[in-house]
Amino acid sequence: MNSTAPTTAPAPGPELLMEQLAHAAACYYRSFAVVAGGQGLTLIQGKLLSLLSRPMPMRALAELLGCDASNVTGLVDRLEARGLLRREPDPADRRVKTVLLTPEGEVAVRRIRAEITAGLPGLEQLGDAERRSLSELLGRAFPHGAGA
Template sequence: MPRTSAQQQAPATPDPQEGDPTHDALLERLARAAAGYYRDLAAAAAVQGLTMTQAKMLILLRQPLPMRALAGLLACDASNITGLVDRLEAHGLVSRHPNPADRRIKTVVATEKGLEAVQLIRADMRATSAAFNRLDDEGRRDLYELLGRLHPDQPA
């Protein structure tokens, strides 16, 4: 008997009564959560005239970062960062500064306008906010702690 589209879309998730979730079930749940977050981020970024990747870069710029570090955090080639920074700089959202110790290294800094764009993007991420609002204070603390334990080597 053929599966309906609803059956094809709903991945099997473990029933808490059946025991601990498998590694695959955890990966599926994490992937669905990340996909929802990135859909919401892309939509909110588009309202500001930005791509999701540009928004991700602005969000990372809570502190000045070298371009090579941005490439690592965005998991892309360093040559792609130049174009991203060029476009954000053209919109007045970031600026580049030579590193005083090594002028070959360029540090990217979010401007006030860039920081305001991040605030607007986060405020417009309604689906993600609604998801967090479904958690009580203890649930948010637990989620925060668990997410921090997933990749402790990554900057906070």
């Protein structure tokens, strides 16, 4: 009798996982750049808008975008001129400028997210439990602020 025990593939090493994450990130950013371009935005302008789910100080935006605060000032100037966001003094510290979306900016962000989701359907193929598990694993592997 020839019985074969089921074999489990070896776990992928960190190098392969990083390659897969890099590929996923590249797919996402290519799609994001095309979608943002369709809204008349650069990739970084679209990313800045998408980070504003709540009002945020300009310094925090610079940290999240990984750029100098002076770069964020220029980005915010251009997006504010288009009516997509506005600056307000922080109520706790009037020296700090807080950036928030305008209604037009909220519409732009919803469009960008909807088009990216439609253009990258891979995550929708995962079930709820799989997406929850993926989210938890990514959160453990890359906690907010890690590597910064």
